[in-house]
Amino acid sequence: MRALLLGGGNMGRAIGAALTARGDTIVAMLGRDAATTDPASLAPVDIAFEFTHADAILADTRFAAAAGTRVLVVGTSGWAGDQRLRDAVASVATDAGLRVIVGPTFSVATVLFTSIAVEAARRFGRFRDFDPYVFEHHRRTKPDRPSGTAIAIAEAMLPHLHSKRQARLPEGDGAPDPETLEVIALRAGASPGMHVVGFDAPGESIELRVTARDRSAYVAGALLAADTALADPDLPAGLISFAELLDRATTDH
Numbered sequence: 001m002r003a004l005l006l007g008g009g010n011m012g013r014a015i016g017a018a019l020t021a022r023g024d025t026i027v028a029m030l031g032r033d034a035a036t037t038d039p040a041s042l043a044p045v046d047i048a049f050e051f052t053h054a055d056a057i058l059a060d061t062r063f064a065a066a067a068g069t070r071v072l073v074v075g076t077s078g079w080a081g082d083q084r085l086r087d088a089v090a091s092v093a094t095d096a097g098l099r100v101i102v103g104p105t106f107s108v109a110t111v112l113f114t115s116i117a118v119e120a121a122r123r124f125g126r127f128r129d130f131d132p133y134v135f136e137h138h139r140r141t142k143p144d145r146p147s148g149t150a151i152a153i154a155e156a157m158l159p160h161l162h163s164k165r166q167a168r169l170p171e172g173d174g175a176p177d178p179e180t181l182e183v184i185a186l187r188a189g190a191s192p193g194m195h196v197v198g199f200d201a202p203g204e205s206i207e208l209r210v211t212a213r214d215r216s217a218y219v220a221g222a223l224l225a226a227d228t229a230l231a232d233p234d235l236p237a238g239l240i241s242f243a244e245l246l247d248r249a250t251t252d253h
């Protein structure tokens, strides 16, 4: 297959190595120099991967469309809440007949874990005795907290938790607000990402945990997203989340 890499950082290089190892052709790996490259000169492109910065996503989507790309996988984070940008990217994709797979994480385990956490919230959330919590651990150098994944997990659980009305990092040193789902973020060492969802009752407790070992999990998920989308003729053009794509692939319809 002919593959285009938009972003030549850690993820771009790791995806490039994985594509080369399985025999795909890299037509280009572009960073900020995409602006000076003629996309038509790279056509056709089967799969493209965008791992850069939120500022570059729209231009990169236009670039991928102009290169005749069939499936674009966008892993860049930091734009989930920007509805105008999402609409603009979706509009470019729909006009070009381009399928764009987006995900705050391409870790298959983490995406499926979120569904399991929501199911656990549905089952335990009605019992006030089972007090829920979300806990995450990332490397000391991660600039933000809590992780986008922890926020997504907590927000997806919240509607099913009868005793909680908000989810957030706890503040201060006083007694906790019983109606807050506490999201605890630990920053230490080199962990590439660990998330725990727990329910603690007086006489018993349950914990669900997902741990990323290194970025190879994100690389594998990004390739899986591209291959799955390419193999699905019924997938419409426009934006589709990696979670939805996995849902289509892992449930009987």
Ligand SMILES: NC(=O)c1ccc[n+]([C@@H]2O[C@H](COP(=O)([O-])OP(=O)(O)OC[C@H]3O[C@@H](n4cnc5c(N)ncnc54)[C@H](OP(=O)(O)O)[C@@H]3O)[C@@H](O)[C@H]2O)c1
Pocket: 007, 008, 009, 010, 011, 012, 030, 031, 032, 051, 052, 053, 054, 055, 056, 074, 075, 076, 077, 078, 103, 104, 105, 106, 107, 218
């Ligand atoms: N969804 C997932 O599973 C997942 C997993 C890992 C990372 N990510 C996200 O993917 C993105 C890239 O991660 P990374 O680890 O590869 O980062 P990185 O090593 O810092 O590389 C970033 C790349 O993007 C380019 N870039 C940065 N700002 C740009 C801009 N304004 N316009 C065009 N290109 C720009 C950089 O070009 P220069 O070298 O020229 O600066 C570089 O090639 C981040 O948003 C990260 O959070 C997502």
